[in-house]
Amino acid sequence: MEKLTLSEAKEKFIQAWGALGSNWGISRTMAQIHALLLVSVEPLSAEDIMQTLGVSRGNVNMTLRELIDWGLVKREHKPGERKEFFVAEKNIFEAAKMIARERRKRELEPLLKVIAELKQVSPERSDDYDNFRTIVRDVERFAKNIDAALEKVVKSDESWFFSFFAKLFK
Numbered sequence: 392m393e394k395l396t397l398s399e400a401k402e403k404f405i406q407a408w409g410a411l412g413s414n415w416g417i418s419r420t421m422a423q424i425h426a427l428l429l430v431s432v433e434p435l436s437a438e439d440i441m442q443t444l445g446v447s448r449g450n451v452n453m454t455l456r457e458l459i460d461w462g463l464v465k466r467e468h469k470p471g472e473r474k475e476f477f478v479a480e481k482n483i484f485e486a487a488k489m490i491a492r493e494r495r496k497r498e499l500e501p502l503l504k505v506i507a508e509l510k511q512v513s514p515e516r517s518d519d520y521d522n523f524r525t526i527v528r529d530v531e532r533f534a535k536n537i538d539a540a541l542e543k544v545v546k547s548d549e550s551w552f553f554s555f556f557a558k559l560f561k
Contacts, residue, residue: 405427408422409423412425420444420450420454423444424446424451424458428479429481434476435476436475436477437455437474458477462489462493463486464480487544491541492541494541503531503538506534509527
């Protein structure tokens with residue numbers, strides 16, 4: 392295998408992270424901006440990001456706001472500069488915890504709220520009702536188990552997390 396230059400390796404990482412992000416249900420651009428900020432030693436401005444990735448100003452600004460909302464990126468100001476600069480959380484374990492926390496808040500909590508409403512369906516004697524009730528109960532149990540697991544991940548430290556998964560895959 393041929394050795395890559397550092398800039399080729401960074402580009403490959405950014406593309407791979409972008410593809411992974413789309414598989415996880417976030418936009419490719421969001422994942423690529425996150426990846427670019429991860430591999431950048433210096434904070435980057437929106438203009439730097441636009442130029443490097445060939446993405447529009449509006450898309451960069453909207454995506455940076457979302458990454459900030461997720462807790463994955465922070466604004467940074469440089470003395471003497473009027474522009475804002477951005478840095479990513481470099482600790483991948485901390486970033487994973489932030490992602491878990493946000494996914495839990497954005498996906499599981501709303502699902503559990505809907506399930507609580509669905510459990511209030513008026514009872515009746517029918518196979519259709521029994522099937523519906525069983526499915527709702529099973530989805531609730533599954534969602535609560537995932538929620539409990541994510542809660543442990545969010546509250547865990549790195550050594551507990553990796554020892555837990557090491558035991559799982561023995």
